[in-house]
Amino acid sequence: MLRLNEKFAAAIRAHGVETYPHECCGAILGRDAAAARDVLALVPLANRRDDSPRNRFEITADDVRMAEKKARELGADLVGWYHSHPDAPARPSEFDREHAWPWYSYIIVSIEKAGPQAMNSWRLVDDRSHYDAEPIEITG
Amino acid sequence: MPVKILIPTPLRAYTNKLDTVEVQAATVGDAITALTSQFSDLRKHLYNDEGRLRSFVNVYLNDEDIRFLHKDQTEVNDGDTISIVPSIAGGR
Numbered sequence: 087m088l089r090l091n092e093k094f095a096a097a098i099r100a101h102g103v104e105t106y107p108h109e110c111c112g113a114i115l116g117r118d119a120a121a122a123r124d125v126l127a128l129v130p131l132a133n134r135r136d137d138s139p140r141n142r143f144e145i146t147a148d149d150v151r152m153a154e155k156k157a158r159e160l161g162a163d164l165v166g167w168y169h170s171h172p173d174a175p176a177r178p179s180e181f182d183r184e185h186a187w188p189w190y191s192y193i194i195v196s197i198e199k200a201g202p203q204a205m206n207s208w209r210l211v212d213d214r215s216h217y218d219a220e221p222i223e224i225t226g
Numbered sequence: 227m228p229v230k231i232l233i234p235t236p237l238r239a240y241t242n243k244l245d246t247v248e249v250q251a252a253t254v255g256d257a258i259t260a261l262t263s264q265f266s267d268l269r270k271h272l273y274n275d276e277g278r279l280r281s282f283v284n285v286y287l288n289d290e291d292i293r294f295l296h297k298d299q300t301e302v303n304d305g306d307t308i309s310i311v312p313s314i315a316g317g318r
Binding site: 109113135138141142145146164169172174178182185186192213 | 234239311314
Protein backbone atom coordinates (compact mmCIF):
# COMPACT_ATOMS: atom_id res chain seq x y z
CA MET A 87 0.00 0.00 0.00
CA LEU A 88 1.16 3.53 -0.80
CA ARG A 89 0.30 6.06 1.90
CA LEU A 90 0.42 9.76 1.14
CA ASN A 91 -1.14 12.74 2.79
CA GLU A 92 -3.74 14.97 1.16
CA LYS A 93 -1.15 17.73 0.60
CA PHE A 94 0.95 15.45 -1.63
CA ALA A 95 -2.09 14.08 -3.44
CA ALA A 96 -3.23 17.66 -4.13
CA ALA A 97 0.27 18.63 -5.30
CA ILE A 98 0.34 15.80 -7.88
CA ARG A 99 -3.11 16.77 -9.18
CA ALA A 100 -2.12 20.45 -9.31
CA HIS A 101 1.07 19.65 -11.23
CA GLY A 102 -0.99 17.72 -13.79
CA VAL A 103 -3.43 20.61 -14.15
CA GLU A 104 -0.56 23.10 -14.48
CA THR A 105 1.10 21.25 -17.37
CA TYR A 106 -2.16 20.13 -19.09
CA PRO A 107 -2.44 19.26 -21.99
CA HIS A 108 1.16 18.12 -21.55
CA GLU A 109 2.22 15.32 -19.22
CA CYS A 110 3.74 16.25 -15.88
CA CYS A 111 6.21 14.08 -13.99
CA GLY A 112 8.11 13.89 -10.75
CA ALA A 113 9.86 11.71 -8.20
CA ILE A 114 8.32 10.22 -5.05
CA LEU A 115 10.56 10.01 -2.00
CA GLY A 116 9.54 7.89 0.93
CA ARG A 117 10.13 4.98 3.20
CA ASP A 118 9.38 1.41 2.31
CA ALA A 119 8.15 -0.96 4.99
CA ALA A 120 6.33 -4.26 4.92
CA ALA A 121 2.99 -2.77 5.98
CA ALA A 122 3.03 0.31 3.77
CA ARG A 123 5.17 2.64 1.74
CA ASP A 124 4.98 6.17 3.14
CA VAL A 125 5.50 9.21 0.94
CA LEU A 126 7.70 11.83 2.61
CA ALA A 127 8.34 14.27 -0.24
CA LEU A 128 7.75 14.91 -3.93
CA VAL A 129 10.26 16.29 -6.40
CA PRO A 130 8.43 17.84 -9.38
CA LEU A 131 10.59 17.45 -12.48
CA ALA A 132 10.61 18.81 -16.00
CA ASN A 133 9.20 16.63 -18.75
CA ARG A 134 12.20 16.36 -21.11
CA ARG A 135 10.17 15.01 -24.04
CA ASP A 136 9.97 18.22 -26.05
CA ASP A 137 8.87 16.40 -29.19
CA SER A 138 5.63 14.85 -27.87
CA PRO A 139 4.88 16.09 -24.37
CA ARG A 140 1.11 15.53 -24.79
CA ASN A 141 1.47 11.77 -24.69
CA ARG A 142 5.00 11.08 -23.46
CA PHE A 143 7.23 12.05 -20.59
CA GLU A 144 10.87 11.52 -19.86
CA ILE A 145 12.99 12.08 -16.77
CA THR A 146 16.69 12.02 -17.66
CA ALA A 147 19.26 9.96 -15.80
CA ASP A 148 20.80 13.20 -14.49
CA ASP A 149 17.43 14.19 -13.00
CA VAL A 150 17.11 10.69 -11.53
CA ARG A 151 20.53 11.05 -9.89
CA MET A 152 19.51 14.45 -8.50
CA ALA A 153 16.31 12.94 -7.05
CA GLU A 154 18.32 10.05 -5.54
CA LYS A 155 20.62 12.60 -3.90
CA LYS A 156 17.62 14.47 -2.42
CA ALA A 157 16.29 11.16 -1.08
CA ARG A 158 19.64 10.40 0.59
CA GLU A 159 19.69 13.89 2.15
CA LEU A 160 16.24 13.20 3.62
CA GLY A 161 17.24 9.74 4.84
CA ALA A 162 14.56 8.39 2.49
CA ASP A 163 14.40 6.18 -0.59
CA LEU A 164 13.44 7.08 -4.10
CA VAL A 165 10.34 4.89 -4.05
CA GLY A 166 8.66 5.82 -7.31
CA TRP A 167 7.50 8.25 -9.93
CA TYR A 168 4.36 10.09 -10.82
CA HIS A 169 3.08 11.34 -14.13
CA SER A 170 -0.17 12.51 -15.67
CA HIS A 171 -2.24 11.11 -18.53
CA PRO A 172 -3.96 14.11 -20.15
CA ASP A 173 -7.38 13.06 -21.46
CA ALA A 174 -6.61 9.39 -20.84
CA PRO A 175 -7.29 6.92 -18.02
CA ALA A 176 -5.04 6.63 -14.97
CA ARG A 177 -3.67 3.25 -15.95
CA PRO A 178 -0.31 2.31 -17.45
CA SER A 179 0.12 2.11 -21.20
CA GLU A 180 2.16 -0.49 -23.06
CA PHE A 181 4.81 2.21 -23.48
CA ASP A 182 4.86 2.68 -19.70
CA ARG A 183 5.36 -1.05 -19.19
CA GLU A 184 8.32 -1.28 -21.55
CA HIS A 185 10.09 1.49 -19.64
CA ALA A 186 9.51 0.38 -16.07
CA TRP A 187 11.21 -1.58 -13.32
CA PRO A 188 9.52 -3.59 -10.59
CA TRP A 189 9.52 -2.26 -7.02
CA TYR A 190 8.95 1.39 -7.95
CA SER A 191 5.49 2.85 -7.33
CA TYR A 192 4.16 4.49 -10.47
CA ILE A 193 1.39 6.98 -9.70
CA ILE A 194 -0.67 8.05 -12.68
CA VAL A 195 -3.22 10.84 -12.48
CA SER A 196 -5.77 11.36 -15.21
CA ILE A 197 -6.31 15.00 -16.14
CA GLU A 198 -9.19 16.16 -18.28
CA LYS A 199 -10.17 19.64 -19.38
CA ALA A 200 -12.58 19.74 -16.46
CA GLY A 201 -9.78 19.01 -14.02
CA PRO A 202 -8.08 16.10 -12.29
CA GLN A 203 -9.84 12.75 -12.32
CA ALA A 204 -8.70 9.38 -10.94
CA MET A 205 -5.28 8.85 -9.41
CA ASN A 206 -3.92 5.32 -9.15
CA SER A 207 -0.62 3.68 -8.26
CA TRP A 208 0.86 0.69 -10.06
CA ARG A 209 3.72 -1.77 -9.53
CA LEU A 210 5.29 -3.76 -12.37
CA VAL A 211 5.38 -7.50 -11.61
CA ASP A 212 8.65 -9.44 -11.54
CA ASP A 213 8.29 -11.04 -14.96
CA ARG A 214 7.46 -7.64 -16.54
CA SER A 215 4.19 -9.00 -18.01
CA HIS A 216 1.81 -6.51 -16.37
CA TYR A 217 1.26 -4.09 -13.51
CA ASP A 218 -0.61 -4.77 -10.32
CA ALA A 219 -2.68 -1.96 -8.85
CA GLU A 220 -1.14 -0.69 -5.60
CA PRO A 221 -3.80 0.58 -3.17
CA ILE A 222 -3.40 4.24 -2.23
CA GLU A 223 -4.35 5.49 1.21
CA ILE A 224 -4.71 9.25 1.42
CA THR A 225 -4.28 10.48 4.96
CA GLY A 226 -5.29 13.83 6.43
CA MET B 227 40.69 -5.76 -11.79
CA PRO B 228 38.15 -5.27 -9.03
CA VAL B 229 35.38 -2.74 -9.65
CA LYS B 230 32.29 -1.96 -7.64
CA ILE B 231 28.83 -1.90 -9.18
CA LEU B 232 26.17 0.06 -7.30
CA ILE B 233 22.80 -1.67 -7.53
CA PRO B 234 19.76 0.64 -7.66
CA THR B 235 17.14 -0.10 -5.01
CA PRO B 236 14.54 -1.64 -7.39
CA LEU B 237 17.05 -4.23 -8.59
CA ARG B 238 18.34 -5.36 -5.19
CA ALA B 239 15.59 -7.98 -5.10
CA TYR B 240 17.65 -9.77 -7.78
CA THR B 241 21.09 -9.43 -6.08
CA ASN B 242 20.24 -11.05 -2.73
CA LYS B 243 19.55 -7.52 -1.41
CA LEU B 244 23.15 -6.43 -2.03
CA ASP B 245 23.50 -2.71 -2.76
CA THR B 246 27.04 -3.15 -4.10
CA VAL B 247 28.55 -6.03 -6.03
CA GLU B 248 32.27 -6.31 -6.69
CA VAL B 249 33.36 -8.00 -9.91
CA GLN B 250 36.61 -8.55 -11.76
CA ALA B 251 36.58 -6.86 -15.17
CA ALA B 252 38.70 -4.98 -17.69
CA THR B 253 35.85 -3.00 -19.27
CA VAL B 254 32.42 -1.73 -18.25
CA GLY B 255 30.82 -4.25 -20.62
CA ASP B 256 32.73 -7.11 -18.96
CA ALA B 257 31.66 -5.86 -15.55
CA ILE B 258 27.95 -5.82 -16.42
CA THR B 259 28.27 -9.26 -18.03
CA ALA B 260 29.95 -10.57 -14.87
CA LEU B 261 27.15 -9.07 -12.78
CA THR B 262 24.36 -10.63 -14.83
CA SER B 263 26.19 -13.99 -14.93
CA GLN B 264 26.25 -13.95 -11.15
CA PHE B 265 22.66 -12.72 -10.82
CA SER B 266 20.83 -13.95 -13.91
CA ASP B 267 17.39 -12.63 -12.82
CA LEU B 268 18.75 -9.12 -13.43
CA ARG B 269 19.04 -9.73 -17.15
CA LYS B 270 15.40 -9.14 -18.11
CA HIS B 271 15.37 -5.79 -16.35
CA LEU B 272 18.60 -4.58 -17.96
CA TYR B 273 18.40 -6.12 -21.45
CA ASN B 274 15.61 -6.28 -24.02
CA ASP B 275 14.64 -9.40 -25.98
CA GLU B 276 17.37 -8.67 -28.53
CA GLY B 277 20.01 -8.75 -25.81
CA ARG B 278 20.72 -5.02 -25.91
CA LEU B 279 20.64 -2.77 -22.86
CA ARG B 280 17.10 -1.40 -22.52
CA SER B 281 16.88 2.15 -23.86
CA PHE B 282 16.11 3.60 -20.42
CA VAL B 283 19.03 1.88 -18.67
CA ASN B 284 22.09 4.11 -18.35
CA VAL B 285 25.51 3.10 -17.09
CA TYR B 286 27.91 5.50 -15.42
CA LEU B 287 31.60 4.97 -14.70
CA ASN B 288 32.25 7.08 -11.62
CA ASP B 289 30.38 10.27 -12.64
CA GLU B 290 30.50 9.86 -16.44
CA ASP B 291 27.81 8.36 -18.64
CA ILE B 292 29.65 5.67 -20.64
CA ARG B 293 27.87 6.86 -23.82
CA PHE B 294 30.26 9.82 -23.65
CA LEU B 295 33.28 7.57 -23.03
CA HIS B 296 33.80 4.37 -25.01
CA LYS B 297 30.43 2.79 -24.19
CA ASP B 298 30.75 -0.81 -23.04
CA GLN B 299 34.38 -0.90 -24.21
CA THR B 300 35.28 1.77 -21.62
CA GLU B 301 38.23 0.49 -19.62
CA VAL B 302 37.97 0.33 -15.86
CA ASN B 303 40.65 0.94 -13.25
CA ASP B 304 41.12 -0.53 -9.82
CA GLY B 305 38.69 1.13 -7.44
CA ASP B 306 36.30 2.49 -10.09
CA THR B 307 32.58 2.53 -9.38
CA ILE B 308 29.93 1.67 -11.93
CA SER B 309 26.36 2.91 -11.41
CA ILE B 310 23.21 1.69 -13.16
CA VAL B 311 20.77 4.58 -13.45
CA PRO B 312 17.37 4.44 -15.13
CA SER B 313 15.91 7.31 -17.06
CA ILE B 314 12.17 7.30 -16.49
CA ALA B 315 9.88 7.34 -19.49
CA GLY B 316 6.28 6.62 -20.26
CA GLY B 317 3.08 8.17 -21.40
CA ARG B 318 -0.50 7.47 -22.31
